[in-house]
Amino acid sequence: MFNINRHVDHGAQLDHADATILGIEAAREVERFLKHRDGHTPTPLVALPALAHELGVAAIHIKDEGHRLGLGSFKALGGSYAVIRLVLEEASRQLGRQVDVGELQTSEVKAAASSMTVSCATDGNHGRSVAQGAQLVGANCAIFVHAGVSDERIAAIARFGAEIIRVDGNYDESVAWASRVAKEKGWITVSDTSWPGYERIPGFVMQGYTALLSEALRELPELPTHVFVQAGVGGIAAAIAGHLSILLGDKRPFFVVVDPSRAACLFESARAGRAIKVPDGEPTVMAMLECYEPSLVAWRILSRAADAFMTVDDDEAIAVMKRLASPLSGDPAIVSGESGGAGLAGLIQVASSKELREQAGLGPDARVFLINTEGATDPKLYQALVGASPAEVAARNC
Numbered sequence: 347m348f349n350i351n352r353h354v355d356h357g358a359q360l361d362h363a364d365a366t367i368l369g370i371e372a373a374r375e376v377e378r379f380l381k382h383r384d385g386h387t388p389t390p391l392v393a394l395p396a397l398a399h400e401l402g403v404a405a406i407h408i409k410d411e412g413h414r415l416g417l418g419s420f421k422a423l424g425g426s427y428a429v430i431r432l433v434l435e436e437a438s439r440q441l442g443r444q445v446d447v448g449e450l451q452t453s454e455v456k457a458a459a460s461s462m463t464v465s466c467a468t469d470g471n472h473g474r475s476v477a478q479g480a481q482l483v484g485a486n487c488a489i490f491v492h493a494g495v496s497d498e499r500i501a502a503i504a505r506f507g508a509e510i511i512r513v514d515g516n517y518d519e520s521v522a523w524a525s526r527v528a529k530e531k532g533w534i535t536v537s538d539t540s541w542p543g544y545e546r547i548p549g550f551v552m553q554g555y556t557a558l559l560s561e562a563l564r565e566l567p568e569l570p571t572h573v574f575v576q577a578g579v580g581g582i583a584a585a586i587a588g589h590l591s592i593l594l595g596d597k598r599p600f601f602v603v604v605d606p607s608r609a610a611c612l613f614e615s616a617r618a619g620r621a622i623k624v625p626d627g628e629p630t631v632m633a634m635l636e637c638y639e640p641s642l643v644a645w646r647i648l649s650r651a652a653d654a655f656m657t658v659d660d661d662e663a664i665a666v667m668k669r670l671a672s673p674l675s676g677d678p679a680i681v682s683g684e685s686g687g688a689g690l691a692g693l694i695q696v697a698s699s700k701e702l703r704e705q706a707g708l709g710p711d712a713r714v715f716l717i718n719t720e721g722a723t724d725p726k727l728y729q730a731l732v733g734a735s736p737a738e739v740a741a742r743n744c
Contacts, residue, residue, distance in 0.1 A: 347607070348656040348695075348702050349616055353649040360588055364647050367549040368588040373556040379427060380557055382447050383482075388561040389413045396674035401697040403712040407570070408690070409562050412681050412721025417478060419634075419683075419720040420558055420582060421471035421538070426479030427554030428536050428547055433459045433483045450483060459484040463533040466490065467513070467520035469578070469634050470499035471723060472538045472551075477506035488533065492520035494629055494636065498724045516626050518638050539579040539641040548581065548643055555585035562715065569599065570715035572708060574696075576604045576688035577612050578637040580644030582719060587651035599715070600653045600707055604692035606630040606685075607657040611640045612648065616655040621645040631660045631731070634685035634720060654706060658691040664731050666691045670718070671732050671739045679742040683720040683728060690716050 359365070366372065380386045390410045398406040411420035430450065437445040437458035449455050463486035466476050473489040480487035487508040491500055492515055504510055511527070513520040521539060528535045540548040563569075573590070577583040583603045590598045605613040608630035615621045623639040630636050666687035670680040682690075693714055696702040703709070722728035722736035729735045 347613065348654060348705065349613065350654050350705060351616060351649070351652050353616065353619055355650045356653075358650045360591065360647060360650060363545075363549075364588060364643065365592060367553050368556060368585060368647075369592055372553050373560050373589060376423075376427060376554055376557045377560055379430060379447050382450060383415065386415060389558065391562050391565045392678060392680060394673070394677045396676040398714075400674065401694065402710055403697065403708065403714055404710065405568075405713045406693075406716065407562070407566060407714070408680065408716040408718050409558055410680055410718045411558060412683070412686065412718055415478075417471070417474050418723045419471040419474070420555060420717065421475045422478070423475075423557050424538060424551035424554040424581070425466065425472050425475030425536055426482065428550035429464050429476060429479030429485065430483060431550050432464070432534060432536070432547070433462065433485060436462060456484040460486070462486065463488060463531070464536045465524055465528045465533045466536045466538070467492070467517065467524040468495070468503070469517050469636065470495055470503070471634055471720060473503045473508070474506070476536050477503050477508035480508065481506045490520050490524035490527070492517055494633060496724050496727065498726060502723070516638065517636060518623070518626070538581050539637070540643040542642065545643050548641060552581050552585040552643070555582050556589045558717065559586050559589055566715070568713055569594070570713045572600045572602070572706065572712050572714045574602045574604055574689040574692045574714065574716055576635055576685060576692070576719060578609075578635040579639070579641040580612050580648055581641055582717070583612070583652070584641070584644035584647040586717070588647040591651040598651075601651060602654045602656060602692055602696070602706065603648060603652045604688050605655065605657045606632040606635045606663070606688065607659050609636045609638055610657045611638050612645070613655045613657050615640055615645055616649075632663050632685040632688055634683070635688060656692050656695070658688055658695060662691040662695065663688050666694070667728070667732050671734060679739050680718055681721045681728070681736045681739050682718045683723050684731065686718045686720040
């Protein structure tokens with residue numbers, strides 16, 4: 347399903363608070379923080395000329411976040427960045443002076459961090475990022491995982507020393523439970539979704555995501571005309587759409603938000619004209635996108651900065667995993683997890699329909715930007731779906 351955004355706020359400027367969080371100076375600050383992260387390098391921006399020719403567009407570039415900071419997901423940019431920001435704020439409060447990121451490994455900052463416990467609910471990737479950030483700065487960490495999180499993803503979080511707390515139900519239920527427990531215990535909730543009265547920290551998380559767009563824009567030969575980005579609660583889509591609207595204004599690309607059809611909270615919110623919670627049903631294979639209620643901050647941004655909302659089915663997502671693993675001649679192989687290629691699945695769906703191409707303005711001169719939001723964060727499931735291990739797929743480029 348594909349719907350043009352007809353919200354009354356579509357095309358309006360972002361709220362001042364959102365424009366500040368996603369503005370140019372904020373994005374520069376994120377990259378300054380990243381320079382202090384050991385092992386940080388920009389992730390690859392990959393051209394897919396053969397696929398572009400097949401789909402009848404001029405160019406396709408995909409930012410491969412499967413290589414981000416050893417976590418295999420764009421989430422590495424958000425949760426850990428927010429944790430670092432919060433620790434520096436607490437250290438500044440305790441020391442009575444402004445503490446900068448360059449002092450992160452000092453004994454004074456470590457002491458401040460040790461007095462803090464950060465927590466969140468997760469489908470897997472965000473929790474890994476929060477746990478990694480907590481380990482980096484010496485803070486305590488508790489991660490709430492719901493019944494649908496695989497043992498492999500839980501083990502990946504636990505490796506960073508986080509306390510794992512299991513919760514019955516789905517992601518949205520685990521978010522509510524985590525928030526309630528954190529409030530009782532005096533922990534700091536570092537969530538990637540927002541709700542009334544809780545926006546500042548999710549704003550930091552979204553702010554962290556702008557780094558991948560900053561990197562991509564420096565490498566792209568030309569600005570994109572179209573962007574397809576997948577969404578769970580909407581954080582990554584809102585961060586990219588919002589930052590593009592600030593950078594480019596009326597010249598921003600046509601922006602499409604892609605939801606899994608079994609958890610289409612943003613698509614249905616767009617249809618309703620307001621943020622709504624959708625009923626949960628059969629789980630989607632796109633586990634990192636299985637969210638039934640949008641982040642209020644993300645919705646506020648996307649209602650203005652997104653141009654269309656659409657859904658893709660599980661079989662389309664799996665087909666993209668296989669296509670990226672065994673690409674057309676001339677294109678490199680990409681390891682993409684179950685949720686990683688949903689944006690590409692959306693592009694393929696639009697490119698295959700004359701009507702949808704016309705609605706999106708996707709012509710032969712279109713230059714498309716996509717994000718592979720995750721690599722094989724669950725290697726066993728990846729192999730079962732693709733028929734090859736992540737290592738075997740990566741070796742196809744050698």
